[in-house]
Amino acid sequence: MNFFRWLAFKQLMAPAGASSDAGAGDGEIPDHKLIEACQKGDTRAFETLVTRHRGKVYAMVQNMIKNEADAWDLSQEVFLKVWKALPRFEARAKFSTWLYRITHNVVYDWLRKRRIDSAGELDDGILNESDIAAGARTTPTTVARPDQALANSELGERINAALATLNAEHRETILLREVQGFDYKEIAKVMECSLGTVMSRLYYARKKLQALLGDEKGKD
16 A cells, blocks of 8 residues: 555544544653552542543554444443553553553453354454444544544545454554554564564555555555
């Protein structure tokens, strides 16, 4: 994919109203200070931490399962687990990697349960439900942004359709790398796999996306 198509991909997959940097901005309390306060039982510090990171967590979950209501519920579950686990969080670990590891576990536990409940194999049908009304009260409030039109465009539909052809592992790997900006080692930690596996999954995912979107070449 060329630069403009990849930029469109990143815009489409980004959380609404969220900054491109989940960390603290100028004048904001850095994550590690908030975490220290959380570990002392400061719930207001935790609210700030959640507000800072919830957009990207929600976007990651929603892009994985394509179901707004379930993505909202699972995102809340992620932060419930984060709150319970924060006393054991060690500062030498990168918070974003640790957070996405919890997100990974929550999503895959949900997928596994769906597979068991359906008494069948995990397939793209589970990963691509999108029949929840946009105005449902269970969905988070979003802020209008310039790229919303893109999500409804032909390119947006093509990108979503291409992502839907990837299995859960390949989809998560490409999202962590190209949307969240994680390096290979961070992805390996999140997904608990080797660097070689990360590289293999990225290679496969990129090749498949290139093949599916290749006929867009020269249109941008």
